[in-house]
Amino acid sequence: MEFDEWEPVYEAVLADMGFDRAGDERARDLLADLVVDSGGSGSLAPADLDFAGETVAVVGAGPSLGDELGVVRAADSVVAASDAAAAVREAGLVVDCMVTDLDEESDVARELTAAGTPVAVHAHGDNRPALRERVPELVVESVLPTTQAAPAGPVVDTGGFTDGDRAAFLADHCGAETLVFAGWDFDDPDVDPLKARKLGWAERLLRWLELRRGERFGVLDGRRGDIDESALPV
Ligand SMILES: Nc1ncnc2c1ncn2[C@@H]1O[C@H](COP(=O)(O)OP(=O)(O)OP(=O)(O)O)[C@@H](O)[C@H]1O
Numbered sequence: 001m002e003f004d005e006w007e008p009v010y011e012a013v014l015a016d017m018g019f020d021r022a023g024d025e026r027a028r029d030l031l032a033d034l035v036v037d038s039g040g041s042g043s044l045a046p047a048d049l050d051f052a053g054e055t056v057a058v059v060g061a062g063p064s065l066g067d068e069l070g071v072v073r074a075a076d077s078v079v080a081a082s083d084a085a086a087a088v089r090e091a092g093l094v095v096d097c098m099v100t101d102l103d104e105e106s107d108v109a110r111e112l113t114a115a116g117t118p119v120a121v122h123a124h125g126d127n128r129p130a131l132r133e134r135v136p137e138l139v140v141e142s143v144l145p146t147t148q149a150a151p152a153g154p155v156v157d158t159g160g161f162t163d164g165d166r167a168a169f170l171a172d173h174c175g176a177e178t179l180v181f182a183g184w185d186f187d188d189p190d191v192d193p194l195k196a197r198k199l200g201w202a203e204r205l206l207r208w209l210e211l212r213r214g215e216r217f218g219v220l221d222g223r224r225g226d227i228d229e230s231a232l233p234v
């Protein structure tokens, strides 16, 4: 997805969540500076990730993940969101790409970049302290810097909002043939109200993505009738 397609939906997310575009842009510019100033030979671009012809598992950090590791095991590639990356590795499975706004407690983003595994690091208006603290620990040659605002410099926007749905949009952007899902629990009673609202957007955005792709994501089976599509250009 390109930013001009994402922008109207991004504006709807901002309006609903009460987030500020200028804050996202400041975070994007901070991430660009951190990546450029790191002194390495440059960060990754989406073209460096190729899922063409592959079944990609998009792994969320919901409580169902433990029962759904078979989906992850059977996929050609694994794109894991935030804490899901640590869970996948603890299960003895390989993470091919991690997508994160760096709010996880574990050190997995640092470990993955040190091992040459791509980590899509997201800048948004509420994670500037985490960017300042954690990006310098990463090996920049394995960092794909992302924003939900307009792309700028090395920082790209392939669509999406939460770590999990951004993982799906990134896999789509990089040519995935089929997307399968594990660890997705939209109705998780144990998340706080803010997280529940974020999951509501994740669900809407996955609905948009499946329509764009002409695919039916199993994770949305039985849910489509209740999804608010009013903000989606469908
Ligand atoms: N029940 C769930 N609880 C948490 N995440 C879920 C759940 N179901 C699906 N997910 C997806 O898994 C991703 C990673 O979850 P995690 O709890 O590690 O999130 P996070 O780092 O707080 O993510 P975000 O910052 O995007 O909210 C989420 O971004 C979301 O898209």
Ligand SMILES: Nc1nc2c(c(=O)[nH]1)N=C(CO)CN2
Pocket (backbone or CB within 6 Å): 019, 020, 023, 024, 101, 124, 125, 126, 148, 161, 162, 163, 198
């Ligand atoms: N401004 C802002 N943007 C976000 C936020 C957030 O808390 N604030 N959280 C996200 C996923 O959790 C994704 N994007």
